[in-house]
Amino acid sequence: MSKAPATESATCLPVTYKLPTGPASCKSKKDICAIGAPFYIKDINRLCGGPPVLQRVTIISEPSTGGDPGVFYCVAWTGSANEISRDGVLLMNAPGYQCGADLVAPSGNRDGLGQAIVFYDTEQPCTPLYPGTRQTYPAVLDYSGLDNQQAPTYVCLSEHLGA
Secondary structure, three states: OOOOOOOHHHHOEEEEEOOOOOOEEEEOHHHHHOOOOOEEOOOHHHHHOOOOOOEEEEEEEOOOOOOOOOOOEEEEEEEEEOOOEEEEEEEEOOOHHHOOEEEEOHHHOEOOOOOEOOOEOOOOOOOOOOOOOOOEEEEEEEOOOOOOOOOOEEEEEEEOOOO
C-alpha cells in the first residue's frame, strides 16, 4: 500500500505579509525562514531555530566617496549568489528601485548629529523593521574583490519587497 502524497496543508503554515494584520497566506517553513522573507509569524525565532544568521555580501563595486551625513546606502544585487555569499554593488543615495536591500541602523543607532549609523567593525544585533519576519538580517560586507583592500564591515540589511 503506497502512501498518499503530502497535501499542501501538511507543509503550509498560516502567515501574514510583514505585519500581524497584513494579507494572510500559507507558506512553507523554508519560505518563512528564508533570509529576506517578509512573512510574519508570531514565534518566528522558535520556528526557524533562532534569529537570522550573518550573511556575507561580496561587494564588487562601491561609491568613490564616503558621503556626507545623512547619506542613504543600499545594495543592488548582481544576481551572483551561492549558499554562503551574494554579490552586490554598494550604492549611495540611489533611487529605491535600484536597491535590493537597504542598510538600516540597528536599534535606531544615531551619531552625535542624529544621523543613522549603519557601518560597524563587529556584528550587530539587527532590529527587524518588521518583527516576526526575516526581512531584516545581519550581514558582513566583504570588499576583498576590490583593489582598495578595505576591511570587512558589518551592517543590517532590510530587503526591498514590493513596490
